Each structure stands twice: as structure tokens, then as C-alpha cells.
Amino acid sequence: MSEFEESGQAYLVPEDIRGFERLFPLLRGLVAGTDESYSFERLRLLLLLARWPGAPPTIREMCRHLHLPLERLSSHVQRLRATHWLTNEERSYQLSTHGRLLIFVLQMIAQPWQDGDSVAVITQLYAAASSQELGLGPELYFEEVVTAIEESLRRLRRAVNAERTPLVGQFHEESSRNLRMADMALTLRQQGVADHDFAAVARMHQALSALTALSGQLEQLHLSLLERDLLTSGQVTLGDIQTWASQTADFVCASVIAPHVQSTIPQPWFLSEGKLVAAEQDIAGRQGTLTYQKTPPAQRFRTLPAQDVPDPHHYRLYALQGQLRQLLHDAQEDLPLSTWVSHPEWCEALLHMIAALDPLLRRGNEPVFLQLNSSGHLVTLEEGAAQQVSEGALSLKESSHVF
Amino acid sequence: MSFDRAEYICTLLLTQRVVERDQFPELEDDAELLQEVRQRLTQVGLTLIERTGIPFLAVVVRNETVTEEVANELGLDQRALALILRTWLLLVAPHLYTGAPPPANLRASTVTEDALALELQQNWQKTTLRSYLSRLVRAKFLEHVRGRPHTFAAGPMLWLAIDHDRLIDRLKRAAVPFTAARFREELAHHDEGVPREEDC
Numbered sequence: 001m002s003e004f005e006e007s008g009q010a011y012l013v014p015e016d017i018r019g020f021e022r023l024f025p026l027l028r029g030l031v032a033g034t035d036e037s038y039s040f041e042r043l044r045l046l047l048l049l050a051r052w053p054g055a056p057p058t059i060r061e062m063c064r065h066l067h068l069p070l071e072r073l074s075s076h077v078q079r080l081r082a083t084h085w086l087t088n089e090e091r092s093y094q095l096s097t098h099g100r101l102l103i104f105v106l107q108m109i110a111q112p113w114q115d116g117d118s119v120a121v122i123t124q125l126y127a128a129a130s131s132q133e134l135g136l137g138p139e140l141y142f143e144e145v146v147t148a149i150e151e152s153l154r155r156l157r158r159a160v161n162a163e164r165t166p167l168v169g170q171f172h173e174e175s176s177r178n179l180r181m182a183d184m185a186l187t188l189r190q191q192g193v194a195d196h197d198f199a200a201v202a203r204m205h206q207a208l209s210a211l212t213a214l215s216g217q218l219e220q221l222h223l224s225l226l227e228r229d230l231l232t233s234g235q236v237t238l239g240d241i242q243t244w245a246s247q248t249a250d251f252v253c254a255s256v257i258a259p260h261v262q263s264t265i266p267q268p269w270f271l272s273e274g275k276l277v278a279a280e281q282d283i284a285g286r287q288g289t290l291t292y293q294k295t296p297p298a299q300r301f302r303t304l305p306a307q308d309v310p311d312p313h314h315y316r317l318y319a320l321q322g323q324l325r326q327l328l329h330d331a332q333e334d335l336p337l338s339t340w341v342s343h344p345e346w347c348e349a350l351l352h353m354i355a356a357l358d359p360l361l362r363r364g365n366e367p368v369f370l371q372l373n374s375s376g377h378l379v380t381l382e383e384g385a386a387q388q389v390s391e392g393a394l395s396l397k398e399s400s401h402v403f
Numbered sequence: 404m405s406f407d408r409a410e411y412i413c414t415l416l417l418t419q420r421v422v423e424r425d426q427f428p429e430l431e432d433d434a435e436l437l438q439e440v441r442q443r444l445t446q447v448g449l450t451l452i453e454r455t456g457i458p459f460l461a462v463v464v465r466n467e468t469v470t471e472e473v474a475n476e477l478g479l480d481q482r483a484l485a486l487i488l489r490t491w492l493l494l495v496a497p498h499l500y501t502g503a504p505p506p507a508n509l510r511a512s513t514v515t516e517d518a519l520a521l522e523l524q525q526n527w528q529k530t531t532l533r534s535y536l537s538r539l540v541r542a543k544f545l546e547h548v549r550g551r552p553h554t555f556a557a558g559p560m561l562w563l564a565i566d567h568d569r570l571i572d573r574l575k576r577a578a579v580p581f582t583a584a585r586f587r588e589e590l591a592h593h594d595e596g597v598p599r600e601e602d603c
Binding site: 223226227230231235236237238240241242243244245246247248249250251253254256257258259260261262263264265266 | 417420421449450452461462463464466477479481482484485487488489491492496497500522526541542543560564565566569570573574575576577578579580581582583585586
């Protein structure tokens with residue numbers, strides 16, 4: 001017998017801790033005198049047995065899971081049996097009632113408890129009561145869980161008008177936690193549902209529904225109060241915004257900035273910027289004063305690359321040339337030059353064509369002057385003297401030069 | 404007031420879209436001329452914009468005249484707008500966030516194409532990013548930095564065409580959950596760092 005047990009009769013246990021003296025031999029079975037790791041190994045062994053599904057494990061199965069030498073595990077098992085943490089059945093390793101309670105208490109202690117967390121405590125107790133390890137049966141405590149949830153609901157409803165952010169945050173956290181707890185209790189209850197407690201289950205469904213709505217309401221309230229506090233105190237940093245942007249989809253970013261950004265007109269892509277005015281003036285000037293005093297460079301008619309877009313002046317020229325071809329095509333006889341020249345809009349196109357086609361204009365380097373007179377005669381002006389070249393007639397006999 | 408001068412200013416604004424204020428010193432003193440320019444631009448659905456501390460004037464399409472067809476022509480789709488916001492956060496917001504006036508050198512902050520690609524790598528291919536960067540350069544929201552290839556500074560439109568104050572206010576509201584999360588994280592770190600009384 002140990003020294004304590006030997007002197008047990010003589011030792012006077014104070015009134016307020018009477019009954020606790022039974023803990024000493026139990027706890028001494030868990031803690032080893034010299035090696036701290038022994039205590040943890042014994043706890044791991046108890047936890048393994050508590051969570052072991054199905055038939056009790058063999059010692060070799062326990063060895064494999066705990067990665068302990070067989071001799072050492074045997075020693076732990078003997079010790080735990082001797083101190084009543086395990087049952088004494090031969091070749092079967094199961095937790096005793098004390099063992100199940102110990103694991104339950106350890107799991108309870110490991111929860112993130114908060115002050116006044118009555119719903120969580122009751123639900124955990126109910127969960128333990130429902131569990132086969134503890135063996136208390138499922139009927140116990142469900143009524144208490146429902147009552148505790150309903151009570152918390154009444155209390156939390158009063159919080160929706162609160163103005164203090166931390167308080168609302170605390171209430172919201174509590175409502176979320178109670179929601180999880182109620183859901184867990186209901187699931188456990190439904191696994192072992194009995195006829196007589198349908199009313200309690202219905203109450204729990206109602207409480208769950210109300211708690212869900214309330215939790216959402218409190219979350220909104222908490223967020224709006226938080227937003228108010230953070231905005232008024234200027235604690236939202238640019239870093240927070242950049243973090244938001246980095247984790248936000250493009251379409252959301254676009255919707256945020258869209259109402260606050262204005263756009264300028266698009267750049268005319270085929271004219272370099274800044275030269276548009278000069279180009280306009282150039283085109284406008286050419287329209288009224290186009291006369292040839294010397295040979296213009298030969299025009300090369302070719303298919304334009306897709307990216308080259310002609311300017312409006314050339315568009316107009318092409319249109320006139322097209323009209324001329326159509327007119328010649330439709331005419332029964334040759335078209336007199338005078339008829340053509342009488343059409344004021346076509347003069348310009350004709351001048352271009354003559355400049356490109358008339359072989360006279362390509363003779364030597366001497367300047368050659370060309371004009372159309374009003375009667376439709378083609379004349380050249382050389383050193384001031386007018387010289388008629390031809391009456392002129394346009395026909396459909398197009399040379400290879402012609403467009 | 405010279406009406407020809409107003410016409411000339413409007414023509415330059417329409418062709419160049421953004422001009423330096425120094426080009427038209429008379430606009431500073433001649434309120435009538437300024438009014439005439441504004442009025443002529445308004446008649447064709449445009450607005451002259453200026454901002455304190457920004458040495459540029461720009462012409463923008465008035466919001467109420469931006470129909471779907473006009474928006475298509477402007478070329479600022481959702482991706483372009485998102486890129487404007489992201490570059491604004493890097494190049495402009497650091498100077499204006501605390502309510503300070505714009506800096507003397509508007510091109511002080513720069514960002515490289517690689518840095519942007521790194522930030523956007525999950526959603527943007529490099530070719531897409533390059534295409535949209537070119538689009539923003541053409542729209543004068545960004546500028547190439549001379550002598551530093553693939554590096555961009557804020558263009559005049561990034562300073563002029565954005566209502567900075569309202570945008571910052573809107574972004575602050577959007578970022579509130581992130582601020583709250585930061586506080587929770589800081590609090591958790593603080594709790595880990597401070598030993599409890601019974602541990603001492």
C-alpha cells in the first residue's frame with residue numbers, strides 16, 4: 001500500500017473536498033513518477049480507445065496506431081487496469097466508466113469556452129449523454145438544450161437595438177455559436193428520436209429558424225456599426241484597400257470605379273495625334289485650288305493594303321473615277337470631252353486622269369502645263385503660248401494605266 | 404473675348420483630348436472665354452475638366468450622354484476599368500489618400516508591367532495585360548516612362564478624370580471587412596505575444 005493509503009485512516013479529509021480523495025489513486029495511475037512522456041502515452045492510449053470504432057482493438061492494433069514498443073504498451077495497459085481506467089476483461093481493452101468520463105471531461109476542457117456559454121455547456125453535455133461512450137442514453141438533456149436555446153434567443157432579441165459595436169459583435173458571435181450548437185443537438189436528437197419528444201423537436205426547429213434570422217440580423221448590424229466606427233476613426237488604411245482589390249474580381253473592381261471615372265473621346269487611330277488640324281486644312285485647301293502647273297508624280301493605282309485607309313480627298317477621286325467608268329460603259333457612243341468637262345464635279349477627276357495617262361505629259365524634264373478650256377478642248381500652255389492638243393473624246397478603250 | 408480663339412481651343416481639345424494648361428494661359432483670366440469653350444463642348448456632349456493642382460485640361464464625354472454605343476466606342480470595358488482602379492491604387496492613391504494635394508511631379512510613382520502581371524497573374528494572361536495597358540496609354544490613363552521599357556507612370560487622365568474623394572470613400576467602405584480582419588489578426592498576435600498573468 002502507498003504511504004497515503006497507509007495513512008488514509010488517520011488523514012482527516014476536509015468537509016468541502018470530501019469524496020475527492022478517491023481521485024488520488026486514479027490520477028496516480030495516469031501520471032508516472034519519473035518520465036513525463038509516460039503520462040502522455042497513457043492519455044493517448046485512453047483517447048485511442050475512446051475513439052476506436054467497432055469491436056475493441058487488440059494490443060497489436062494499438063501498438064500500430066500509437067507507435068509504441070509492445071513491452072511499454074503492456075506496462076501502460078497493466079497500470080491503467082490496476083487503477084481502474086480500463087476494464088479488467090481478459091484480452092479486451094475497453095475504457096471503464098471512469099475512463100469514459102475522463103475523456104469526456106478532457107474533451108469538455110479542450111473546448112474554447114467563454115463566460116456565460118450556457119448553451120454550449122448544455123449541448124456538450126447532451127452530446128456526451130447521447131454518445132455511447134458515456135452511456136447515459138439520448139433522452140436526457142434534450143429538453144434542457146431546447147430551453148437553453150429559447151432563453152438565449154429571448155436574450156439575443158433584445159440586442160438588435162444595441163449601439164455598441166463590441167457588444168453587438170459579442171452577441172452575433174454568441175448567436176452563431178448557439179446556432180451551431182442547436183443544429184448539433186437536433187442532429188443528435190434525430191438520430192435517436194423518440195415518439196414522446198416531437199413537441200420538443202418542433203420547438204427546436206422553431207428556435208433554429210428564429211436564431212438563423214436573428215444571427216443574420218446581428219451580423220448586419222455588427223458590420224454596419226463596425227463600418228461606422230472604422231470610417232469615423234479613419235482606421236481603414238490604403239493597405240486594407242489594396243488587400244481588398246487584390247482579392248476582388250475584376251467585375252467588382254469595375255463596378256466600384258465606374259461611377260467615379262470619366263472617359264475622353266477615342267483617338268482617331270489612322271491619323272497621328274496633333275496633325276489632324278493640319279490634315280483638315282490641307283484637304284480643305286486642295287478642294288478649291290487644285291490646278292496643275294507642272295507634272296505631278298505618276299500615280300500608282302494599286303490595291304491598298306488593308307491598314308492603309310485613304311483620306312477623304314482620295315475617296316472623292318475614286319468615286320468620280322467610278323462614275324466616269326460607269327458613264328462610259330453606259331454610253332452608246334464615245335463621250336465627247338466637252339460633255340464631260342461641262343460637268344463641274346468631274347473636272348478634277350479628269351485632270352488627275354490626264355495627268356496620269358497622257359504620254360505628252362511624261363516627255364522629258366521640261367515643265368509642261370495643262371489646262372482644260374471651257375469648251376472641253378485639251379490645251380497645253382508652254383512658255384505662255386496656248387496650244388490646242390486635241391478635241392478630245394473619251395472612250396472605253398482603256399489602257400493598262402487606267403484604274 | 405475672341406470667338407475664334409474659343410474655336411481654336413475647342414479644336415485642339417477635340418484633337419488632343421488632354422492639353423497642358425500652360426498652352427492656354429488666357430483661360431485663367433478670361434472667364435468669358437472659358438465659358439464659351441465650355442458651352443461649345445457641352446453642345447456636343449462633352450465636358451471640359453480641370454482639377455486643382457493638376458497642370459492639364461481634358462475633354463471628357465458627359466456621363467448623361469454615354470449611351471451603350473458611346474461606351475463601346477470609348478473602349479473602357481470591365482477589364483479596362485478594373486485595370487484603371489488597380490493602377491490608380493498604385494500610382495495615384497498613395498499621394499491623395501491622406502487628403503494631401505497632388506505632388507509636384509505627377510510621374511513620381513511608376514509600376515512595371517511585370518509587377519502588374521505578378522499581381523494579376525491568376526486572372527490575366529500577359530498578352531491580355533499588355534493589350535489593356537496599351538489601351539490605357541492610348542486613353543491617356545497611363546504613360547510610358549522614357550528610357551524604362553515596360554514601365555508606366557500615371558497619365559493625365561488618371562489624375563483628372565477620376566473623382567478621387569468619392570472613390571476613396573467608396574473603397575474605404577468596401578475594405579471595412581479587411582480592416583476588421585486585420586484588427587482581429589493583430590489582436591491574436593498581441594495575445595500570443597503577451598504572457599498570461601498565471602504564466603509569470
